[in-house]
Amino acid sequence: MKLTLKIWRQAGPDAAGQLVTYPVEGISEDMSFLEMLDVLNEELIGKGEEPVAFDSDCREGICGMCSLMINGQAHGPEVTTTCQLHMRSFSDGDVITIEPWRAEAFPLVRDLIVDRSAFDRVIQAGGYISVNTGAAVEANNIQVQKHKADRAFDAATCIGCGACVAACPNASGMLFLGAKITHLGELPQGQAERDSRVVKMLNQHDAEDFGGCQNLGECAAACPKGIPLDVINQLNRDFMKAKR
Amino acid sequence: MPELIDNLYSLGEPIQDTKAPGGPIDQKWTTAKFENKLVNPANRRKLSIIIVGTGLAGASAAATLGEAGYHVKSFCYQDSPRRAHSIAAQGGINAAKNYNDDGDSTYRLFYDTVKGGDYRSREDNVYRLAEVSTNIIDQCVAQGVPFARDYGGLLDNRSFGGVQVARTFYAAGQTGQQLLIGAYQAMERQVAAGTVTQFTRHEMLEVIIVGGVARGIVARDMVTGEIETHTADAVVLASGGYGNVFYLSTNAMGCNVTASWRAHRKGALFGNPCYTQIHPTCIPVAGDYQSKLTLMSESLRNDGRIWVPKKREDCEKDPRDIPEEDRDYYLERIYPAFGNLVPRDIASRQAKNMCDEGRGVGPQVGDFRRGVYLDFADALSRMSRHEIDAKYGNLFDMYERITGEDPRVVPMRIYPAVHYTMGGLWVDYDLQTTIPGLYAVGESNFSDHGANRLGASSLMQCLADGYFVLPNTIRNYLAGGPFEPVADDAPEVQEAVASVTSRIDALLTVNGERTVDSFHKELGHIMWEYCGMERTDAGLRKAIDLIRSLREEFWRNVRVLGSAETLNQSLEKAGRVADFLELGELMCIDALHRTESCGGHFRAESQTEDGEALRDDEKFAYVAAWEFTGGDRGPLEPPVLHKEDLVYKFIELKQRSYK
Ligand code: SF4
Ligand code: FES
Numbered sequence: 082m083k084l085t086l087k088i089w090r091q092a093g094p095d096a097a098g099q100l101v102t103y104p105v106e107g108i109s110e111d112m113s114f115l116e117m118l119d120v121l122n123e124e125l126i127g128k129g130e131e132p133v134a135f136d137s138d139c140r141e142g143i144c145g146m147c148s149l150m151i152n153g154q155a156h157g158p159e160v161t162t163t164c165q166l167h168m169r170s171f172s173d174g175d176v177i178t179i180e181p182w183r184a185e186a187f188p189l190v191r192d193l194i195v196d197r198s199a200f201d202r203v204i205q206a207g208g209y210i211s212v213n214t215g216a217a218v219e220a221n222n223i224q225v226q227k228h229k230a231d232r233a234f235d236a237a238t239c240i241g242c243g244a245c246v247a248a249c250p251n252a253s254g255m256l257f258l259g260a261k262i263t264h265l266g267e268l269p270q271g272q273a274e275r276d277s278r279v280v281k282m283l284n285q286h287d288a289e290d291f292g293g294c295q296n297l298g299e300c301a302a303a304c305p306k307g308i309p310l311d312v313i314n315q316l317n318r319d320f321m322k323a324k325r
Numbered sequence: 326m327p328e329l330i331d332n333l334y335s336l337g338e339p340i341q342d343t344k345a346p347g348g349p350i351d352q353k354w355t356t357a358k359f360e361n362k363l364v365n366p367a368n369r370r371k372l373s374i375i376i377v378g379t380g381l382a383g384a385s386a387a388a389t390l391g392e393a394g395y396h397v398k399s400f401c402y403q404d405s406p407r408r409a410h411s412i413a414a415q416g417g418i419n420a421a422k423n424y425n426d427d428g429d430s431t432y433r434l435f436y437d438t439v440k441g442g443d444y445r446s447r448e449d450n451v452y453r454l455a456e457v458s459t460n461i462i463d464q465c466v467a468q469g470v471p472f473a474r475d476y477g478g479l480l481d482n483r484s485f486g487g488v489q490v491a492r493t494f495y496a497a498g499q500t501g502q503q504l505l506i507g508a509y510q511a512m513e514r515q516v517a518a519g520t521v522t523q524f525t526r527h528e529m530l531e532v533i534i535v536g537g538v539a540r541g542i543v544a545r546d547m548v549t550g551e552i553e554t555h556t557a558d559a560v561v562l563a564s565g566g567y568g569n570v571f572y573l574s575t576n577a578m579g580c581n582v583t584a585s586w587r588a589h590r591k592g593a594l595f596g597n598p599c600y601t602q603i604h605p606t607c608i609p610v611a612g613d614y615q616s617k618l619t620l621m622s623e624s625l626r627n628d629g630r631i632w633v634p635k636k637r638e639d640c641e642k643d644p645r646d647i648p649e650e651d652r653d654y655y656l657e658r659i660y661p662a663f664g665n666l667v668p669r670d671i672a673s674r675q676a677k678n679m680c681d682e683g684r685g686v687g688p689q690v691g692d693f694r695r696g697v698y699l700d701f702a703d704a705l706s707r708m709s710r711h712e713i714d715a716k717y718g719n720l721f722d723m724y725e726r727i728t729g730e731d732p733r734v735v736p737m738r739i740y741p742a743v744h745y746t747m748g749g750l751w752v753d754y755d756l757q758t759t760i761p762g763l764y765a766v767g768e769s770n771f772s773d774h775g776a777n778r779l780g781a782s783s784l785m786q787c788l789a790d791g792y793f794v795l796p797n798t799i800r801n802y803l804a805g806g807p808f809e810p811v812a813d814d815a816p817e818v819q820e821a822v823a824s825v826t827s828r829i830d831a832l833l834t835v836n837g838e839r840t841v842d843s844f845h846k847e848l849g850h851i852m853w854e855y856c857g858m859e860r861t862d863a864g865l866r867k868a869i870d871l872i873r874s875l876r877e878e879f880w881r882n883v884r885v886l887g888s889a890e891t892l893n894q895s896l897e898k899a900g901r902v903a904d905f906l907e908l909g910e911l912m913c914i915d916a917l918h919r920t921e922s923c924g925g926h927f928r929a930e931s932q933t934e935d936g937e938a939l940r941d942d943e944k945f946a947y948v949a950a951w952e953f954t955g956g957d958r959g960p961l962e963p964p965v966l967h968k969e970d971l972v973y974k975f976i977e978l979k980q981r982s983y984k
Contacts, residue, residue, distance in 0.1 A: 209468070212464075
């Protein structure tokens with residue numbers, strides 16, 4: 082395949098950025114999207130140009146490190162992570178625009194890399210169950226109804242990639258937050274801190290400059306892990322209850 | 326000058342673990358916990374610990390030591406601690422809970438682990454691992470890790486990796502992710518509490534040793550390029566394994582040996598570097614551009630049948646057109662008792678043998694087709710589509726996403742890939758390396774898996790080390806404090822910083838012709854070809870020569886663009902590849918000196934008549950702990966081998982047989 086890539090290049094947070102056009106050839110449809118960028122980077126280095134900086138680590142769709150806006154869609158045209166997107170989803174001659182996540186809460190670092198540490202701080206605000214090592218009771222003393230365990234698990238599969246934020250016109254982090262609230266709130270172990278957790282985490286979410294939720298659903302549509310929109314309803318319900 | 330053996334290495338004094346207490350094996354850990362000195366809570370606040378790496382071992386250690394009240398500084402190269410590669414573990418975590426009353430016990434888990442490791446691990450450490458395994462499950466459940474449950478609301482188990490009891494706890498195919506998120510959340514709670522400070526996008530590039538003990542690290546802020554010194558009273562490496570020396574592996578792109586290797590260069594012995602685990606069921610390489618390999622859970626072998634065409638000329642055909650009588654279900658043929666469920670190393674080696682015979686399938690990469698079929702046609706005729714999807718649906722989807730083929734329709738293709746490294750920094754019972762104050766936990770140490778790791782045991786070991794073992798052993802060391810503060814301008818600190826900056830300068834000024842990746846790929850080819858699934862005397866010698874000249878070329882001809890003062894991914898990679906180029910040589914020397922086969926280390930010269938790995942307990946029942954002796958950016962001095970004899974007091978050594 083021959084493709085035309087338009088890639089956001091920006092040397093640093095304060096530098097000016099722009100889309101730069103790179104033609105690439107000899108792309109196989111079995112390549113992953115990031116392998117296609119690897120090929121481009123090898124070529125650029127060969128020509129003495131600095132390679133395009135982008136994040137990735139596991140390249141198997143589980144660590145949440147990869148993050149690209151591909152033709153305006155977070156993680157590209159399929160419901161998956163960028164690292165699991167393959168070139169067979171594109172056609173010969175395509176023009177592909179590649180940009181970083183854009184959100185107030187995710188400042189740009191370089192080229193396609195952004196800073197998502199806001200998510201860590203939201204977790205620090207209460208995204209845990211307070212139990213010191215050694216203080217746990219025998220595991221099977223805690224029974225969890227299967228449907229609750231399954232729902233907790235489904236919510237817990239969030240990989241913290243930030244696609245939901247990037248896809249949302251308000252750059253809201255509610256899907257990410259709702260997933261954690263639902264994961265811990267479904268479990269008996271999570272009840273003691275349930276009210277304080279939602280309040281503290283939501284305050285931190287707002288303090289990080291994530292936007293508000295207007296129920297547009299773009300987040301859930303972009304989420305590579307299929308986190309459903311109803312975790313936001315859960316978040317709202319828990320919040321209302323905690324405020325009472 | 327000590328006498329050189331093979332012109333490659335020399336023999337030094339034997340070493341031993343001196344920390345495990347005496348007495349019956351089931352009492353040792355209790356005794357150690359009692360005898361290890363305590364640090365009172367008021368003093369803990371005055372003590373600081375650096376932890377490098379935030380995978381299961383590092384995050385659990387950071388959380389636990391933070392809870393205890395120490396000052397912890399935690400480092401990771403990723404943008405968040407939650408991304409460390411423990412997250413990708415699929416299968417599960419073992420624990421001797423015996424919830425199914427199927428005869429499991431601490432002793433049986435201990436026994437299985439020693440046997441699975443082909444009798445090359447230390448009994449005392451492995452027993453402790455089995456002993457604390459049950460606490461791990463309790464801890465994780467209390468944290469809210471959503472393990473699979475049955476309809477009664479209790480924890481579900483499955484049997485995994487060829488063992489006969491169901492002791493594996495799991496969370497769908499994402500156990501590592503859920504455990505890591507649990508440890509990460511516990512650690513973030515400590516960040517909020519102020520006991521843990523986290524440094525993300527930081528890479529450790531040197532250890533600081535003052536007066537013979539570890540007192541800090543030099544790290545590079547990967548965003549600003551700033552070289553920072555961080556001092557502390559103890560340093561813990563939780564930096565994972567070194568499978569990426571093979572370039573292609575199931576490791577994440579960033580996994581590297583630099584933290585361990587820098588410690589090794591400063592005096593920490595490296596244990597059994599040649600012990601690598603090759604996982605039989607990974608998606609085959611599709612082309613030269615391949616950047617990583619993806620594992621397909623081993624559980625697929627429960628229902629899939631592995632075969633290749635009997636005739637070479639059939640290899641290009643659509644597998645569905647190859648009639649039953651022209652297929653060779655080679656594992657079922659060679660191992661009728663275990664069939665497709667033979668251990669990982671056997672399944673891997675046989676796949677290689679079939680492809681070497683020219684009967685591999687899939688795309689040709691280089692001279693060969695490297696793939697075998699894993700066929701679900703029988704399973705699909707036995708089970709409903711729904712049943713099979715419930716078991717394997719997510720794996721099938723993942724396979725289809727990567728290859729574009731649906732395994733429900735066309736047989737899956739698989740091939741072995743490097744997955745885990747059993748070798749690592751040598752540690753004693755306290756998980757302390759040979760540098761006082763420097764500890765190694767999780768995959769970065771060599772300790773528990775011998776020559777081969779059992780399925781669902783890596784998560785167990787990481788969390789055992791981080792939650793339960795290290796916090797109870799490091800206090801014995803820290804109780805020796807308070808320690809003299811280390812000044813930023815101390816000569817040892819300055820020297821460590823200078824070595825880091827000169828290395829970075831060197832990498833940036835070569836300005837040669839070849840990219841870092843091209844060197845890494847070439848090293849990977851050498852390692853895979855000669856130090857992979859099957860190793861020979863001649864092959865390893867050749868590999869050592871090839872690696873030496875590649876390393877020489879690297880420092881003369883690598884091209885690293887950009888500057889040191891910004892985010893520079895080529896520079897990051899270059900530093901890692903430079904260390905892999907040194908490690909690779911040591912791995913080959915270790916593999917060459919160990920003329921027996923054991924576990925994941927298969928020497929073609931040492932096999933039974935049936936082609937099985939043949940151990941030599943007389944000569945090789947020891948840990949090979951290697952000492953670095955010098956050399957930088959060029960030839961390395963011959964390393965010194967220190968042997969730790971393995972004494973089996975409880976378990977009788979037996980030759981494995983799966984026929
Ligand atoms: S909710 Fe989905 S899109 Fe948002 S961070 Fe989690 S996995 Fe990514
Ligand atoms: S690189 Fe890990 S999810 Fe994409």
